Amino acid sequence: MPETQAAPTKVIIAGITKRQENFEYTMTELGELAKAANYNVVGEVTQKLDYPAGATYFGSGKVEELRMAANMKEAAVVIVNDELSPSQLRNLEKQMQLHLVDRTQLILDIFGSRARSKQAKTQVEIARLRYELPRLRQKNAGFDQQGGGSTGAGGALANRGSGETQLEQDRRVLNKRIGHLKQELIDESRDEEVRAAQRNESDIPTVALVGYTNAGKSTTMNGLLQLFTDRPDDKQVFEKDMLFATLDTSVRSIELPGNRKFLLSDTVGFVGKLPTKLVDSFKATLAEAKNADLLVQVVDYSDPHYPEMMKVTEDTLRDIGIEGTPMIVGYNKADRRDDQPAFPDENGDHLIYSARDEKSLRKLADMIEQRIFADAVSATYLIPFTDGGAVNFINSVAKVDKTDYTADGTLITATMSAANAGRVAKYAQD
Ligand SMILES: Nc1nc2c(ncn2[C@@H]2O[C@H](COP(=O)(O)OP(=O)(O)OP(=O)(O)O)[C@@H](O)[C@H]2O)c(=O)[nH]1
Ligand SMILES: [Mg+2]
Numbered sequence: 001m002p003e004t005q006a007a008p009t010k011v012i013i014a015g016i017t018k019r020q021e022n023f024e025y026t027m028t029e030l031g032e033l034a035k036a037a038n039y040n041v042v043g044e045v046t047q048k049l050d051y052p053a054g055a056t057y058f059g060s061g062k063v064e065e066l067r068m069a070a071n072m073k074e075a076a077v078v079i080v081n082d083e084l085s086p087s088q089l090r091n092l093e094k095q096m097q098l099h100l101v102d103r104t105q106l107i108l109d110i111f112g113s114r115a116r117s118k119q120a121k122t123q124v125e126i127a128r129l130r131y132e133l134p135r136l137r138q139k140n141a142g143f144d145q146q147g148g149g150s151t152g153a154g155g156a157l158a159n160r161g162s163g164e165t166q167l168e169q170d171r172r173v174l175n176k177r178i179g180h181l182k183q184e185l186i187d188e189s190r191d192e193e194v195r196a197a198q199r200n201e202s203d204i205p206t207v208a209l210v211g212y213t214n215a216g217k218s219t220t221m222n223g224l225l226q227l228f229t230d231r232p233d234d235k236q237v238f239e240k241d242m243l244f245a246t247l248d249t250s251v252r253s254i255e256l257p258g259n260r261k262f263l264l265s266d267t268v269g270f271v272g273k274l275p276t277k278l279v280d281s282f283k284a285t286l287a288e289a290k291n292a293d294l295l296v297q298v299v300d301y302s303d304p305h306y307p308e309m310m311k312v313t314e315d316t317l318r319d320i321g322i323e324g325t326p327m328i329v330g331y332n333k334a335d336r337r338d339d340q341p342a343f344p345d346e347n348g349d350h351l352i353y354s355a356r357d358e359k360s361l362r363k364l365a366d367m368i369e370q371r372i373f374a375d376a377v378s379a380t381y382l383i384p385f386t387d388g389g390a391v392n393f394i395n396s397v398a399k400v401d402k403t404d405y406t407a408d409g410t411l412i413t414a415t416m417s418a419a420n421a422g423r424v425a426k427y428a429q430d
Helices: 022-035 060-073 086-096 102-112 118-135 139-146 148-155 166-201 217-228 278-283 285-292 306-320 359-374 388-397 420-422
Strands: 010-017 040-048 076-078 097-103 206-211 250-256 262-268 293-300 327-332 344-345 350-352 376-382 401-406 411-414
Touching: 010 022, 010 060, 010 262, 010 359, 022 040, 022 102, 060 086, 060 102, 060 278, 076 086, 076 102, 086 097, 097 102, 118 166, 118 278, 139 148, 206 217, 206 285, 206 306, 217 250, 217 262, 217 293, 217 359, 250 327, 262 359, 278 306, 285 306, 293 306, 293 359, 327 359, 376 388, 376 420, 388 411, 388 420, 411 420
Parallel strands: 010 040, 010 076, 076 097, 206 262, 206 293, 293 327, 327 350
Antiparallel strands: 250 262, 344 350, 376 411, 401 411
């Protein structure tokens, strides 16, 4: 979506409910998503139905009501709160003489407009093509152009008279393109995996920020960078009050006092009814979260719907196959809550905080430190003067509490990861 545009297209948002509790919220969110795709929401139509009507999704009376509402409000597009089947989409468009966009398409559009890196673009395109594949019909004009009009037609004619229809041909082209993009992604993600593995080998613990879109993950990352790195301004990630500001994973190194280094990654946010095809193709981006030693779930505590958002986050994590990773739950934006809770406020694995508050960020860093360095070993080492390398090693990886120079060598009391402690274990004093 271009930032500046003529008047945004007017749309009606529509949905059906089986009386589920969070229906109203999913409709509000649909409106937000529509705004994020630069639509102007001018009306809302809902229907209570136990099951969507097979052919038209809405009941027939509703379809007419929708058509009239759209006419009256001069809306050219109807956005539906679910993914529609190809035939529902077609039937509805025909009956209403309006353009229809379902929730999946809407989210794909937003992702498409936000994707910057090659990887993100490829991932969105795969998801989009997979969405379009079963919906291919008369929409094949685009493929003729892509395949280069005349050659495409020639190809069809030369098709051994097998009687392959234009539609079959289009599907084949699309499938081929999907296969090609997937291979591209695999090649890239292999590099990504190698990099992630290298990071793990260097024995630096990894922490991933996860959570609903717009919860404040990137702001939390930037806040920690500001406090715990050199030249933090060069390392800032993009944060903004909009849905899906982040589509690429960024990994940064955070250095807590005492050589306590860890890698922090900022990832794509989640949303309700995130299309499975999209989740599927974003697996590479989410690899960082999957490999993390610790997750920090960032929650927008100022949003009354935060419990639903947490549920969506947890469901999505499970979908990606992330289960059992230790987690800190950070209830962010406490500064924006009407009941003005005290913060930072730590309670077990929970922290009420604000990403804009230094004390909060220090508290969060403390909590992270306690968890990822839980296996740290404290000991005193006597290192002979002949092994200066060991002294340097300890100084570079450990939190050094005390150093004394004795006649027998350097006496150092230090805390470091069990793995690092193992390397200098021969000098440990009992
Ligand atoms: N008042 C207040 N605003 C915050 C706080 N944390 C984040 N924000 C604002 O919330 C908005 C979203 O923040 P981001 O950090 O971009 O959110 P995100 O979780 O990275 O979102 P996506 O990348 O879209 O998934 C921005 O406008 C931030 O300035 C906070 O503690 N207090
Ligand atoms: Mg972000």
